[in-house]
Amino acid sequence: MTYFAQALIQGLTLGALYAQFALGIAVIFGVMRMMNFAYGELIMAGGYAFLIVGASNPIYGVITALVVTAVLALILERIVRPLRTREATAMLVGTFAVSYLLQALATLIFGANPKTGSAGSSLLQTASVGSLSISYLDILTLCSSVVLMVLLTLLLNRTRTGLRLRAVAEDSSMARILGVRMNVVIPVAFVVSGVLAGVAAVLLVAQTGTAQPTLGVNPLLIAFIATILGGLGTFRGAVAGGMLLGLVTAFLSFYLPSSAKPFTSSIGYVAVIVVLVLLPNGLISSRNLRTRV
Amino acid sequence: MALLEIDGMSVVYGRQQAVTGVSINVGDGEAVGIVGVNGAGKSTTLNAVFGLARKRSGSVQFDGRNISAKTPEEISSTGLGYVPEGRHIFSTLSVRENMKLARCPRGEFQSNLEEMLDQFPILGERIDEPAWTLSGGEQQQLAIARALISRPRLLILDEPSLGLAPQMVERVFAVVRRLHETGLSILLVEQNAGRCLGLVSRVYVMQKGRIVKEGTSLEMANEDSLWTSPKGGPA
Amino acid sequence: MTYSQFRRRGFSVELGVLLGVVILCGLAATAASEVTSGVITQGLISLLLVVSLYIFSGNSGIVSFGHPAIAFAGAYAASLFIIEPGQKAMTVPGLPEALISAQSSAVVSVAIGAAFGAVFAGVVWLPLVRLSGIRSSLASFAVLLVVLNVANNWQDVTGGQTGLSGLMYAPSVLSICIWTMASLVVAAVYGASRSGRRLRASREDEVAAEACGINIALERWIAIVVSGAVAGVAGAIYAQYLGTLTPSMFGLDLDFLTVAMLLVGGMFFLRGAVVGALLLTAVAGIFGRIQNGGTFGFITIDPYPGLAQVAFALLTLIVVLVRPEGLAAKPPQFIANWLHRRREGKAAGVDTVEDSAEKTSMEVHS
Numbered sequence: 001m002t003y004f005a006q007a008l009i010q011g012l013t014l015g016a017l018y019a020q021f022a023l024g025i026a027v028i029f030g031v032m033r034m035m036n037f038a039y040g041e042l043i044m045a046g047g048y049a050f051l052i053v054g055a056s057n058p059i060y061g062v063i064t065a066l067v068v069t070a071v072l073a074l075i076l077e078r079i080v081r082p083l084r085t086r087e088a089t090a091m092l093v094g095t096f097a098v099s100y101l102l103q104a105l106a107t108l109i110f111g112a113n114p115k116t117g118s119a120g121s122s123l124l125q126t127a128s129v130g131s132l133s134i135s136y137l138d139i140l141t142l143c144s145s146v147v148l149m150v151l152l153t154l155l156l157n158r159t160r161t162g163l164r165l166r167a168v169a170e171d172s173s174m175a176r177i178l179g180v181r182m183n184v185v186i187p188v189a190f191v192v193s194g195v196l197a198g199v200a201a202v203l204l205v206a207q208t209g210t211a212q213p214t215l216g217v218n219p220l221l222i223a224f225i226a227t228i229l230g231g232l233g234t235f236r237g238a239v240a241g242g243m244l245l246g247l248v249t250a251f252l253s254f255y256l257p258s259s260a261k262p263f264t265s266s267i268g269y270v271a272v273i274v275v276l277v278l279l280p281n282g283l284i285s286s287r288n289l290r291t292r293v
Numbered sequence: 294m295a296l297l298e299i300d301g302m303s304v305v306y307g308r309q310q311a312v313t314g315v316s317i318n319v320g321d322g323e324a325v326g327i328v329g330v331n332g333a334g335k336s337t338t339l340n341a342v343f344g345l346a347r348k349r350s351g352s353v354q355f356d357g358r359n360i361s362a363k364t365p366e367e368i369s370s371t372g373l374g375y376v377p378e379g380r381h382i383f384s385t386l387s388v389r390e391n392m393k394l395a396r397c398p399r400g401e402f403q404s405n406l407e408e409m410l411d412q413f414p415i416l417g418e419r420i421d422e423p424a425w426t427l428s429g430g431e432q433q434q435l436a437i438a439r440a441l442i443s444r445p446r447l448l449i450l451d452e453p454s455l456g457l458a459p460q461m462v463e464r465v466f467a468v469v470r471r472l473h474e475t476g477l478s479i480l481l482v483e484q485n486a487g488r489c490l491g492l493v494s495r496v497y498v499m500q501k502g503r504i505v506k507e508g509t510s511l512e513m514a515n516e517d518s519l520w521t522s523p524k525g526g527p528a
Numbered sequence: 529m530t531y532s533q534f535r536r537r538g539f540s541v542e543l544g545v546l547l548g549v550v551i552l553c554g555l556a557a558t559a560a561s562e563v564t565s566g567v568i569t570q571g572l573i574s575l576l577l578v579v580s581l582y583i584f585s586g587n588s589g590i591v592s593f594g595h596p597a598i599a600f601a602g603a604y605a606a607s608l609f610i611i612e613p614g615q616k617a618m619t620v621p622g623l624p625e626a627l628i629s630a631q632s633s634a635v636v637s638v639a640i641g642a643a644f645g646a647v648f649a650g651v652v653w654l655p656l657v658r659l660s661g662i663r664s665s666l667a668s669f670a671v672l673l674v675v676l677n678v679a680n681n682w683q684d685v686t687g688g689q690t691g692l693s694g695l696m697y698a699p700s701v702l703s704i705c706i707w708t709m710a711s712l713v714v715a716a717v718y719g720a721s722r723s724g725r726r727l728r729a730s731r732e733d734e735v736a737a738e739a740c741g742i743n744i745a746l747e748r749w750i751a752i753v754v755s756g757a758v759a760g761v762a763g764a765i766y767a768q769y770l771g772t773l774t775p776s777m778f779g780l781d782l783d784f785l786t787v788a789m790l791l792v793g794g795m796f797f798l799r800g801a802v803v804g805a806l807l808l809t810a811v812a813g814i815f816g817r818i819q820n821g822g823t824f825g826f827i828t829i830d831p832y833p834g835l836a837q838v839a840f841a842l843l844t845l846i847v848v849l850v851r852p853e854g855l856a857a858k859p860p861q862f863i864a865n866w867l868h869r870r871r872e873g874k875a876a877g878v879d880t881v882e883d884s885a886e887k888t889s890m891e892v893h894s
Contacts, residue, residue, distance in 0.1 A: 089665060094845065097844045097845040100788075100840075105834065107837065108835060163390055163393060163394060166385065167390075178394050179395065179443070262681035265673070266678060269673045273674075
C-alpha cells in the first residue's frame with residue numbers, strides 16, 4: 001500500500017511537471033498551429049540562467065530564468081512571424097532550426113559538458129509523512145503547477161486578452177475580421193509559453209543541479225507526447241495528457257520489471273503514433289472541437 | 294463620392310487567376326448586390342477587400358481612405374463590417390463572448406449589446422450558452438449582430454441564406470432590410486438572384502472572376518443571364 | 529530508344545549533370561588532402577540519405593522526420609554481415625546462431641541493408657501513409673524516437689549505446705560514388721514513373737487527386753519503400769565509413785541535418801537534394817575547421833566548439849525564411865537563358881510536345 005502511495009505521489013509530481021511542459025507547447029500550437037520544437041531550448045536557457053544567477057540568490061535566479069525565457073520566447077516569435085502564413089511543415093522546420101541553433105550557441109558559450117551548481121539544492125531534502133517520503137521540491141513542483149494552471153485559467157477565462165487568445169485558437173481569420181490583432185495576441189501566447197518554460201527550467205535544474213546544451217531535449221519530447229495524446233492545441237487536453245503521461249511513467253517505473261524499464265518511453269511514442277492514426281482529436285476530446293490539424 | 298470603391302482589383306490564388314479587374318462601388322446608404330454562380334469569385338473578392346486574400350493589382354478605397362494594403366485587423370476599425378460565408382461564429386465561446394470580441398469603443402459595449410439584443414431577442418435568451426448550441430439561423434443572427442456591435446457604416450454579407458430553412462432565410466432578410474432602412478450601407482453577395490434583387494437597388498453580375506454586367510435591380514430583373522446558369526460557366 | 533523515350537523514363541539532362549557533379553566530387557576526393565577528401569566523402573554520404581528523403585518527401589510533399597530510423601535499420605542489417613562471428617557472439621549474443629555466423633562481402637551487405645530498409649519502411653509506414661501534412665511528420669518523428677529508444681536499450685540484439693564495432697570493410701571513394709549515382713538514378717526513374725507522377729499530383733491537390741481515382745496511401749507506400757531501400761544503402765555506407773554503428777549516429781542531429789539539407793536545396797527537386805547536401809556539408813566543413821582551431825597562414829584561431837552547428841543552423845533558418853522554395857528551385861539565370869534558347873531553336877522541330885510537357889511540369893514545381 002505504501003509502495004502504491006509512493007508511486008502515486010511520484011506520478012502526480014511527474015504529471016504536474018509534464019502538464020507544465022505540455023501547456024507551453026499547447027498554448028502556441030493553439031494560436032498559430034505551430035509545433036514549437038525550440039521550446040526545449042527555452043527551458044535550457046532558463047536552466048543556465050537559474051544555475052548561474054541562482055547560485056548566490058535563488059530568488060534572483062528564478063527571476064532571471066523567467067526573464068530570459070520570456071524574452072527568448074518573444075525573439076522566437078519575431079523569427080517565425082513570416083512563417084505564419086505558410087504551411088505547418090515550414091514552421092516545424094523553422095523551429096527545428098532555431099532549436100538546433102540555440103543548442104549550438106549554448107555549446108559555443110558554455111561548452112558541451114554539463115555545468116554544475118548548487119542552485120536550489122536545499123529543496124532536495126525530504127519530508128516524511130508516516131512511511132511516505134516526499135521532497136520539498138516535489139511539493140514545490142505540485143504547488144507551482146497548480147498555481148500556474150489557476151493563473152492560466154484566469155487569464156483565459158476572465159480577461160479580454162484570454163478571450164482573444166481563445167478566439168484566435170478557434171478561428172484566427174474570423175478573429176482578425178473582428179479586429180483582434182494577431183501581432184499582439186500571438187506574442188502574449190509566446191510570453192505565457194516562456195514563463196511556463198522558465199518555471200519548468202528552475203524545477204528541473206533544482207532537481208539535477210546541472211545544465212547542459214541538451215537539457216531541453218527530454219522536456220520537449222515529453223511535451224510532444226503529452227500534447228498529442230491530449231489532442232493538439234487544446235489547453236485542457238495538454239494538462240490531461242501531461243498528467244496521464246506522468247502517472248503512467250511513474251507507475252511503470254514502480255511496477256515494471258527492471259529489464260523492461262528502459263523501454264518505458266517507447267510506450268509513449270507508440271501511443272503517439274496510435275493516437276495520430278486512429279484518434280485525430282486525442283484521447284480526451286470534447287464533442288464540439290473539430291480536427292485541429 | 295462612393296463609400297466603398299473597388300477599382301480594377303485582381304486576385305491570384307496560387308497559379309490561378311481568381312478575380313480579374315473587378316470594379317465595384319457602394320454609395321453612402323446604398324444597398325448593392327453581387328450575384329453569380331458558385332465559384333464565380335464573389336467570396337474571393339470580399340476576402341481581398343478585407344485583406345484576407347492578396348491583391349495582385351487594383352485599389353480599394355473606403356470612406357475616402359485607401360485600404361488596399363491594410364491588414365484585416367486595421368480594416369475592421371475603419372467602419373467596415375464583414376459577415377463571411379459560413380458564419381464563422383466561435384463555437385466554443387458563449388454568445389456574449391462572441392459579441393465581446395468585436396471591436397467597440399470603451400464604455401459603449403454594454404449599450405450596444407443591449408441594442409443588439411433588442412433587435413435579436415433570441416440572442417438575449419441564449420446569451421451565456423456556448424455558441425455551438427445555437428441553430429443555424431440563430432448563428433447567422435449572432436454573426437450579423439457581432440458585426441454590427443462595432444457600428445460599421447457598411448455591412449458586407451456573404452451568402453447569409455446559405456444552409457438556412459426558408460422561413461429562417463425570410464427572417465434574416467427582414468433583419469437586413471430593417472438595418473438598411475436605418476441608413477446602413479449594405480454589400481450583399483448572393484447566389485439566389487431573386488432574393489438579392491428584392492433587397493438591393495443595384496446589382497453586379499460576376500462570372501469566371503469578372504464583372505460581366507451591372508445595373509439597377511429593375512433593369513437586371515429582365516436580364517435572362519441572371520436567372521439561368523451561364524453557358525460554359527463553372528456550375 | 530530515342531531521346532524523348534529516355535527522358536520519359538527519367539533520364540533527363542538534369543540527371544546527367546547531377547551524375548557529373550558526383551563524379552567530379554569523387555575525383556576531387558581522390559586528389560585532395562586527407563581532411564578535404566573526408567569532407568567530400570561525408571558530403572556524398574549525406575547526399576545518399578538526402579536523396580532517400582527526397583524520394584518520399586519531395587514527391588509526396590510530406591516532410592519525414594523518420595528517415596534516420598530507416599537508415600539505422602538498414603545499417604544494422606548490413607553491418608551484421610560484415611563483423612567477425614566471434615565478435616558478434618560477444619556484443620550481440622541475443623541473435624540467433626545463423627545470424628551470428630553469417631558473413632558476406634561488402635557489396636552484398638549493402639544490398640542486404642537496402643532490402644531491410646525497404647522492408648522496414650514498408651511495414652512501419654503501413655499505418656502512417658494514411659496521414660497527411662504535419663500529422664504524418666509528427667508520427668514519423670515518433671517512429672524515430674521509438675527506434676532510438678529500442679536500439680539504445682536492447683543490449684543483447686543491438687549492442688545498446690555502444691552499438692556494433694569492428695566492421696570489416698571501409699568503402700572506397702569509388703564505391704561511395706557508384707552507390708550515390710545509383711540512388712540518383714533510382715530517384716529520377718521513380719519520379720518519372722506512374723507512381724511518382726500520381727504522388728506529385730496528390731501533393732498539389734489531395735482532393736482532386738483522389739477524385740481522379742488516385743490511391744494516395746498506396747502511392748505514398750510505394751514511395752516510402754523505394755525511399756527506404758535508398759535509406760538502407762545510405763545507412764550501411766555511413767556505418768562502414770565510420771567503422772562502427774551506434775544509435776546516436778542516427779539521432780536527432782542527423783535528422784535535422786538531412787531535413788535541413790533537403791529544404792535548403794529545394795524539397796521538390798532532385799537537384800535540390802544535391803545542392804543542399806553538398807552546400808551544407810561544405811559550410812559545416814569550413815566552419816568545422818575554424819571551430820577546431822589552429823593556424824591558418826598568419827592567423828591563429830582558438831577552438832570554438834559548436835561554431836559549425838551555429839553556421840549550419842543560421843544558414844538553414846535564413847533559407848527557410850527568405851527562400852522557402854529552396855536555393856535550387858529555380859535554375860541560375862544563365863542556365864535558364866540557355867534552356868530558353870535551346871527550346872526556341874527546337875520549337876519547329878520534332879520535340880515540341882515533350883518540351884511543352886516539361887514546361888508544364890516546371891510550372892507545377894515553381
